[in-house]
Amino acid sequence: MNAREALLARLRAQRVEPVELPALEGNFVRYADARERFREALGEAAGVVVSVGIGSTLQQVVAGLDVVREARRWVSLTPEVAGNLEAPELPHHFRDIDVVVVPARFGVAENGAVWIDGAAAPVRAALFLAQHLVVLLPQGELVDNMHQAYARIGSTLTDQAFGCFMSGPSKTADIEQALVVGAHGARSLTLVEY
Amino acid sequence: MSERLVGHPARARLFLADEARSRFHDGALWEIRRRRDRRARDLPEWQELRALAARIKAHMLGRLPGYLEQFEANATRHGAVVHFARDAAEHNRIVLELLRARRITRVVKSKSMLTEECGLNPWLEQHGIEVTDTDLGELIVQLRKEPPSHIVLPAIHLRTQDVAETFAAELAAPPLADPVSLTRFAREHLREKFLAAQAGITGVNFAIAETGGFVVCTNEGNADLGTALPGLHIACMGLEKLVPRAADLGVFLRLLARSATGQAITVYSSHYHGPRPGAELHIVIVDNGRSSIRAEPEHRRALACIRCGACMNTCPVFRRSGGHSYGTEVPGPIGSILAPLRQPERHASLPHACTLCGSCSAVCPVGIDLHEQLLALRRRQVDGGPAASAAQAPVATRGKRWLVALVAWALSSPQRTARLGAWVRWLGRRLPGLLRAGPLAAWSDTRELPPLPRRSFQEQYAERRARATPDAGAQQGVGREEPS
Numbered sequence: 001m002n003a004r005e006a007l008l009a010r011l012r013a014q015r016v017e018p019v020e021l022p023a024l025e026g027n028f029v030r031y032a033d034a035r036e037r038f039r040e041a042l043g044e045a046a047g048v049v050v051s052v053g054i055g056s057t058l059q060q061v062v063a064g065l066d067v068v069r070e071a072r073r074w075v076s077l078t079p080e081v082a083g084n085l086e087a088p089e090l091p092h093h094f095r096d097i098d099v100v101v102v103p104a105r106f107g108v109a110e111n112g113a114v115w116i117d118g119a120a121a122p123v124r125a126a127l128f129l130a131q132h133l134v135v136l137l138p139q140g141e142l143v144d145n146m147h148q149a150y151a152r153i154g155s156t157l158t159d160q161a162f163g164c165f166m167s168g169p170s171k172t173a174d175i176e177q178a179l180v181v182g183a184h185g186a187r188s189l190t191l192v193e194y
Numbered sequence: 195m196s197e198r199l200v201g202h203p204a205r206a207r208l209f210l211a212d213e214a215r216s217r218f219h220d221g222a223l224w225e226i227r228r229r230r231d232r233r234a235r236d237l238p239e240w241q242e243l244r245a246l247a248a249r250i251k252a253h254m255l256g257r258l259p260g261y262l263e264q265f266e267a268n269a270t271r272h273g274a275v276v277h278f279a280r281d282a283a284e285h286n287r288i289v290l291e292l293l294r295a296r297r298i299t300r301v302v303k304s305k306s307m308l309t310e311e312c313g314l315n316p317w318l319e320q321h322g323i324e325v326t327d328t329d330l331g332e333l334i335v336q337l338r339k340e341p342p343s344h345i346v347l348p349a350i351h352l353r354t355q356d357v358a359e360t361f362a363a364e365l366a367a368p369p370l371a372d373p374v375s376l377t378r379f380a381r382e383h384l385r386e387k388f389l390a391a392q393a394g395i396t397g398v399n400f401a402i403a404e405t406g407g408f409v410v411c412t413n414e415g416n417a418d419l420g421t422a423l424p425g426l427h428i429a430c431m432g433l434e435k436l437v438p439r440a441a442d443l444g445v446f447l448r449l450l451a452r453s454a455t456g457q458a459i460t461v462y463s464s465h466y467h468g469p470r471p472g473a474e475l476h477i478v479i480v481d482n483g484r485s486s487i488r489a490e491p492e493h494r495r496a497l498a499c500i501r502c503g504a505c506m507n508t509c510p511v512f513r514r515s516g517g518h519s520y521g522t523e524v525p526g527p528i529g530s531i532l533a534p535l536r537q538p539e540r541h542a543s544l545p546h547a548c549t550l551c552g553s554c555s556a557v558c559p560v561g562i563d564l565h566e567q568l569l570a571l572r573r574r575q576v577d578g579g580p581a582a583s584a585a586q587a588p589v590a591t592r593g594k595r596w597l598v599a600l601v602a603w604a605l606s607s608p609q610r611t612a613r614l615g616a617w618v619r620w621l622g623r624r625l626p627g628l629l630r631a632g633p634l635a636a637w638s639d640t641r642e643l644p645p646l647p648r649r650s651f652q653e654q655y656a657e658r659r660a661r662a663t664p665d666a667g668a669q670q671g672v673g674r675e676e677p678s
Contacts, residue, residue, distance in 0.1 A: 004278040007433075007481055011259040014489045019252040024441050026242045041458055091423050092389055110237075110448075111458035117465075124470070125422040128415050129388075146459075147444040157440055158272070158405050158467050165447070165463040170415040173455075174331035174347065176354045177222045178373035183330060184384060185415025185462070 030144045034109040038142055041112030042191060045168030046181045052194040058136070062101060065190055067132040071098035077121055078103045078136065091125030100130040104166075106141040107191075108149050113167035114191070115153060118160030127164065133186040135166075139193050201543025206515035209351070219351060220513040226347075227507045229456025230557065236458075237448070246445050248561035251498035254403075254436050255488060261403040261436050262479065268406025272468030274475040282312035285480045289314060289395070289428055290321055292476055296426060298323070298392040302384075304410070304417035305329040306397025307345050307501060308430050308480060310523040314395075325395075326387045328416035330380050337364040343517030345524055346454050346503035351516050384416070394420030398431035398477075399450070399500070402440050407467035408477070409443060411450060411460040418464055425473045429466070433479050434488075434497040446500060449559035453502040483536045492570050496531045498560040505554035505564055511547050520544060527554035527564045534571050545571035615650050622646035 001009070031037040039049045052061045062081050068074055073096060075083040081101050088094055102121055104114035114135055121127050143149050149165070150157075157163060170185030181187065210216050234240045254261055266276045279285035285308075293301065301318065303309065303325055315325050315336070327336040331348035335341065337360050342348030349357070357376050361367035365383055370376050396417045401408040408429060410417045421427045437446065451457040469475035487493050506512045506526030517525040522533040522541065530544035545568045554564040576591050604614040625643060647654075 002278075003280050003284060007278050007280060007485065008259050008262065010485050011262075011488070014485070016256045016258075016488065016494070017491075018256045019249060021253040021438060022246055022249045024246065024439075024444065026239055026246070028239055029237055045457070045461065095385070095389060108459075113459050113463070123422075124418070128418045128422055145444070146448050147441070150441045150444045153440075157465065158407065161272070161466065161468045161470055163465040163467075164418070165459060167457075167459050167461055170413065170461055172330045172377060172414050174329070174334065174349050175357050175373035175376055176218075176352075177225070177347075177350070178354075180374050180377040182381065183377060183414035183416070184328065184381060184388070184419050 024147060026147075028145050028147050029110060031109050034142045034144055035139075037109040037144075038107050038112055041110065042107075042168060043112070045112045046171060047112060047168040047189045047191055049191045049193065052192065058192065058194045061192055061194070062134055062136075065134060065192075067099050067188055067190060068134065071132070073097050074099035074101070075126075075130075076101040077126060080136065087123070087126065089123065091123050091129070094123070094125045094129040097126075097130040099132045099134060100126045101134045101136065102127065103136045104141075104191075106143060106149070106152060107137050108144075108146060108165070109142055110145045111165075111167055113149075113165040115149065115163065115165055117156070117163035121162075124162045124164075127166070128170075128185045130186065132188045133169070133190070135189060135191045137191055137193055201521070201541075202515070202519050202547040203543065205519040205521060206511075206547075209516035209519055210514065215351070215353065216514055216516070218353065219516055222350060223507045223513045226456060227504075227557070230453055230504055230507065233452040233456050233458060237452075243445055243449055244559055244561050247449055247500075247559060248495075248498060250437060250442050250445065251434075251560055252495070254438055255434070255494060255497055258433065258436070258488065261438060262433060264403040265401055265406055265436060266479075268404070269468075269477055270406070272406050274406070274468055274477050277476065277478045279478055279480045279482070281482050282480075285312045285430065285478055285482070286314055286317045288478050289430070290318060290323075292426070292428060293318070293323055293393060294321075296392070298426065300387075300391050301325045301393045301395055302328050302387055302391040302416075302420040302424070303332075303395040304397065304412060304420050305332050305348070306395070306430055307524055308397055308432050309395065310342065311482065312430075312480070314430075326384070326391075328384055328387065328420055329412070329414060330377060330416075333380060333384065334360060337361070341518070341523060343525065344503060344506055345501050345526075351518065388419045388423055391420065391424045393426040393428060394424050395428045395430065396421060398429050398435050400437050400443055400446055401431055401435045401477075402443070403436050403438050405440050405467060407440075407465055408435075409447075409463055409465050411447070411463050413455075413457075413461045415462055418462055421464075421466070422470075426476070427466075427469065427473065428476045428478065430478045430480065433481055433484055434499075450500055450502055453504040453557065453559040487532070487535050490535070493531065493535055493567055495562050496528065496535070496564075496567060498562055499528050499532075500560055501528075502559055504557045504559065508553045508557050510549055510551060510553070515547070520547065527568065528562070531564065531567045531571065538575075542575065545569075545575070612650065612652070619646050619648065619650070 073085050075085050075087040104116050107114045169181050169189040170183045171181045172183040173179045269276050277288045318325050327333050334349040343351040358370050367379050396410050398408045399411045451460045505528050509527050512526045520529050522529045533541040534544050548568045550565050552565045604610045
């Protein structure tokens with residue numbers, strides 16, 4: 001008998017009283033001002049939020065960000081913004097990219113996370129190997145909590161091999177509990193609302 | 195005296211010898227506990243979420259074989275290859291074979307307590323494969339050839355100076371004095387490892403039966419880099435990591451980071467469904483003693499653990515004695531349950547590394563009755579449950595049982611009670627000295643007997659009553675005897 005059969009047979013032979021699967025209903029948190037809560041939560045996660053005001057374009061705002069102005073090579077994964085270079089096709093080539101601009105599907109007010117999947121970032125290394133991230137989020141694309149987030153993702157979860165809730169830039173506190181922003185992934189995350 | 199100590203107390207003493215370090219450890223973990231409290235209070239539905247999480251896991255454990263098959267079928271449909279391993283050795287063989295068949299010699303690994311449990315690193319290294327732990331804390335302890343001391347904060351037992359010395363000695367780092375420059379140095383070092391890796395090994399935080407996908411949570415982004423670059427991703431998971439529905443993740447992701455570090459969510463919660471285009475994904479599902487725990491009604495709930503570490507951060511014993519004092523890959527309250535269930539004799543001291551304060555059970559996000567289970571394990575040592583043996587019950591515990599029987603006999607008659615009292619008062623005045631030198635020296639080392647009076651309450655009462663005037667008696671009542 002192979003390991004699979006042996007294991008399943010062993011588990012089936014055990015008597016475990018059944019427990020009903022609970023419905024995921026509850027009085028889950030909602031926010032009167034989800035946008036404000038989202039900004040606050042992303043701020044706590046060391047992310048920066050920038051809005052596109054009246055009279056300026058998304059391209060202008062992104063190109064005017066400090067990380068972009070200082071970048072030698074920056075790429076955009078969406079036609080809404082043009083970088084100064086085409087995005088590489090091979091994952092390893094993102095090592096030389098200073099800034100990646102990527103669109104998010106929606107944000108989560110309770111924790112400042114955005115949902116980005118393979119449809120937005122076909123080469124997922126773009127999200128982790130580039131030095132800085134600029135995330136684009138259309139205004140109003142917010143849910144209050146994670147339950148709504150999964151409801152919104154729905155069956156699209158399995159359309160892509162990869163999908164990620166991302167809340168702020170990479171960080172660590174592994175040395176004496178001192179928070180250091182910029183561990184292995186992006187060293188900064190700027191969210192642009194438009 | 196200390197040579198009498200074995201197991202947890204002996205190892206705790208090593209950590210406590212450096213008082214400054216122990217105090218730092220205690221304070222750092224307590225601060226994380228406080229952050230966790232603040233986050234939990236942010237959510238009015240916190241208790242509701244805990245109850246949901248406990249029921250989802252209990253349901254999953256009840257129908258585990260069905261969910262395993264469902265997960266396997268769905269994961270396979272997305273192009274992953276699913277393997278089953280009965281124990282650590284089988285797990286290690288499967289991983290080695292996958293690497294060998296592709297002539298892979300450089301592997302990056304992200305934090306996975308399961309691969310620690312299986313001893314994967316030494317096994318792969320023995321076979322000529324370079325394994326780099328990529329979580330910063332894990333890298334630090336790997337370079338020091340130590341196990342992690344905490345499941346979420348692997349290097350919490352170390353100070354900045356220790357890390358600086360380790361990087362200088364092992365990676366030829368220049369002298370660096372602060373966490374920021376040390377982290378930057380590790381970032382550059384590890385980027386080269388990520389870019390050169392031929393395979394990435396990760397753990398699994400949650401596996402979804404209905405979709406065949408799984409989720410890995412990190413703050414550093416190391417699991418993501420380790421799986422975004424090489425052509426092979428091997429994900430290793432204990433069979434209890436399953437949840438039935440994708441929507442269940444809403445509950446668990448809300449609980450995990452808040453409980454672990456006091457963040458609202460980890461920086462990255464990555465969902466994997468099948469391999470990257472042109473790459474391979476293998477999932478190894480491991481039993482290694484978990485199914486035996488499932489068969490025990492009293493301890494089954496321990497399998498609901500999502501490895502957040504909250505029980506460690508709050509535990510007064512863990513905070514002071516350090517993770518290495520447990521001698522297990524998962525330390526702290528949950529480790530003191532899991533390890534003795536697998537190897538009762540080897541880990542006999544762990545159920546006693548607990549004050550039964552119940553703080554662990556109060557913070558556990560999935561409602562595991564941790565302190566009750568620790569008590570049950572002590573009971574099992576005394577009563578000889580399924581996994582107990584005579585050798586396992588410590589001498590003190592067996593002695594206590596005799597003592598209780600003796601006291602019950604004495605207390606059943608007033609005369610015997612009076613005689614026992616006189617004897618205990620006599621003995622009590624001489625006992626501290628006897629205990630410190632005798633076989634119970636280890637026990638009495640950190641305990642003080644209260645001073646005992648020379649005369650019993652009845653004797654004192656009779657004497658005062660005889661002496662007292664009617665007025666004085668009413669005012670004074672019965673005075674308290676000064677300790678002699």
